[in-house]
Amino acid sequence: MNGDTILNVRGLTVRFGTLVAVSDVSFDAQRGHITSVIGPNGAGKSSLFNLISGAIRPSAGQVLFEGRDMTGQRPDKMLAAGLARSFQITNLFFELPVRENLRLAAQFVENGRGLFRGIAASRVALARVDELIERFALQTRADELAGFLSHGEQRRLEIAVALAARPRLLLLDEPTQGMSHADTQDTEALIRSLAAEGLSLLLVEHDVELVMNLSDHVVVMHQGAKLAEGPPLQVRADPAVQAAYFGDAREASHA
Amino acid sequence: MLKHVAPSLPLAMFIVLVSSTVVGLLGGVIAIRAKGVYFALISFGLAQVVSKVVFNTRELGASDGLIGVPAPVWLGLDTAHAPSFFLLVLLGMAALLAFLLWLMNTPFGRQLDAIRTNEHRLPFLGFDPWRYKLAVFVLAAQVAALSGALYPMLRGFVSPELMFFQVSGNAVINVIVGGTGTLVGALYGSALLTVLKSVVGSFTAHHAIVIGALFVVSVIFFPKGLVGYLAPALQRWRSKRA
Numbered sequence: 001m002n003g004d005t006i007l008n009v010r011g012l013t014v015r016f017g018t019l020v021a022v023s024d025v026s027f028d029a030q031r032g033h034i035t036s037v038i039g040p041n042g043a044g045k046s047s048l049f050n051l052i053s054g055a056i057r058p059s060a061g062q063v064l065f066e067g068r069d070m071t072g073q074r075p076d077k078m079l080a081a082g083l084a085r086s087f088q089i090t091n092l093f094f095e096l097p098v099r100e101n102l103r104l105a106a107q108f109v110e111n112g113r114g115l116f117r118g119i120a121a122s123r124v125a126l127a128r129v130d131e132l133i134e135r136f137a138l139q140t141r142a143d144e145l146a147g148f149l150s151h152g153e154q155r156r157l158e159i160a161v162a163l164a165a166r167p168r169l170l171l172l173d174e175p176t177q178g179m180s181h182a183d184t185q186d187t188e189a190l191i192r193s194l195a196a197e198g199l200s201l202l203l204v205e206h207d208v209e210l211v212m213n214l215s216d217h218v219v220v221m222h223q224g225a226k227l228a229e230g231p232p233l234q235v236r237a238d239p240a241v242q243a244a245y246f247g248d249a250r251e252a253s254h255a
Numbered sequence: 256m257l258k259h260v261a262p263s264l265p266l267a268m269f270i271v272l273v274s275s276t277v278v279g280l281l282g283g284v285i286a287i288r289a290k291g292v293y294f295a296l297i298s299f300g301l302a303q304v305v306s307k308v309v310f311n312t313r314e315l316g317a318s319d320g321l322i323g324v325p326a327p328v329w330l331g332l333d334t335a336h337a338p339s340f341f342l343l344v345l346l347g348m349a350a351l352l353a354f355l356l357w358l359m360n361t362p363f364g365r366q367l368d369a370i371r372t373n374e375h376r377l378p379f380l381g382f383d384p385w386r387y388k389l390a391v392f393v394l395a396a397q398v399a400a401l402s403g404a405l406y407p408m409l410r411g412f413v414s415p416e417l418m419f420f421q422v423s424g425n426a427v428i429n430v431i432v433g434g435t436g437t438l439v440g441a442l443y444g445s446a447l448l449t450v451l452k453s454v455v456g457s458f459t460a461h462h463a464i465v466i467g468a469l470f471v472v473s474v475i476f477f478p479k480g481l482v483g484y485l486a487p488a489l490q491r492w493r494s495k496r497a
Contacts, residue, residue, distance in 0.1 A: 053379065076383045079379060095372045104369050108380060116362075118361060
């Protein structure tokens with residue numbers, strides 16, 4: 001299945017009043033690949049993510065997932081189609097235990113069965129929860145409230161929750177946001193292993209080194225528009241990209 | 256309605272259930288468009304509308320209320336007889352509580368808890384919160400209607416005052432004082448306030464002032480209500496003794 005396009009973004013545009021947050025952005029993401037969107041703050045990366053995941057409706061343009069037109073569909077429809085996302089600002093059920101966060105997220109794999117039976121009847125979902133707890137090394141924290149986890153653990157749980165419904169395309173919004181160096185390395189390894197299993201990934205990341213190491217394809221945004229796209233090395237060598245982005249980012253990553 | 260079909264209690268309750276489902280669906284579609292305080296305001300607003308309609312409809316008793324509701328007899332329980340009526344209410348409440356406790360431990364019930372905690376994440380997990388909110392609004396209407404339908408059985412009279420804001424306001428105060436987000440909270444709140452009303456009421460006719468003050472105090476100092484405050488305290492006390 002590798003090699004075909006899983007996501008086509010065509011001329012995607014969103015206006016908030018007079019502000020054009022995303023302006024005529026087009027790119028494709030290939031199945032089984034890691035595609036990344038980078039750009040300075042305010043470049044429109046988060047809005048682009050919100051458009052693709054159904055959180056906001058585009059003013060113009062199209063989103064095609066696996067060839068199906070999903071433009072303007074609500075997030076629950078996107079997830080049902082096989083597209084899941086994580087959030088830059090951790091967006092969990094903080095007052096509920098870690099296990100319950102995962103159980104809620106995994107309940108989708110039951111296909112609506114067992115909605116009015118005891119929790120124990122949702123065997124597929126519960127098996128998925130156990131799998132995720134082990135994979136994300138949350139065994140000792142499983143019965144803790146999500147709000148009591150450390151920042152790094154919450155970021156890990158954020159990805160686990162997004163992954164629970166077994167999506168085919170996973171959108172990760174700044175997965176290493178605020179993480180320690182060690183946690184960032186773990187996350188990098190995790191993303192690699194997910195891609196190795198055939199999952200397609202779309203990343204928004206601030207950490208340019210991480211993006212360059214991980215990605216098969218990089219889309220650079222600047223002031224709401226697409227500035228460049230291509231393989232990491234090609235994008236990095238692009239003079240326009242260097243002028244708009246890498247100058248500032250180098251300074252930032254040394255800070 | 257009860258008046259015409261009684262004294263068959265199961266049939267009366269079935270009709271109550273059907274009509275409250277219809278009313279709950281209509282009210283729910285309107286009310287769940289809003290959130291938080293606005294949701295509460297719209298719900299109360301809808302209740303006021305219904306209250307005015309009843310007050311101005313001769314067939315529904317208008318300002319006189321409904322007189323002469325016959326007391327149904329069911330399985331040997333004569334509802335006009337206070338002890339057996341008490342037993343009936345107790346059984347009904349226990350059955351409702353058991354049902355709701357069970358429901359809250361199904362994936363459906365847990366979704367409701369998740370909506371309370373973080374509604375915004377649910378769509379991204381493949382669920383449409385709107386459906387769950389509508390379903391629980393209807394369920395709440397059914398529970399309220401079943402409870403309300405028990406009311407006239409003892410005295411055979413439905414006072415028009417039951418439609419007033421005080422009644423729905425009291426229900427909300429009961430829940431908030433008892434503890435929101437729990438099922439037993441509403442029971443403790445109701446028990447406390449009912450006892451308080453009759454105790455304070457024996458000294459002064461202005462017991463609403465005391466209830467109001469208690470409500471304000473509990474909102475400011477015990478935002479999680481009696482249960483939310485006492486349950487953790489009890490746990491601490493227990494673990495200290497262990």
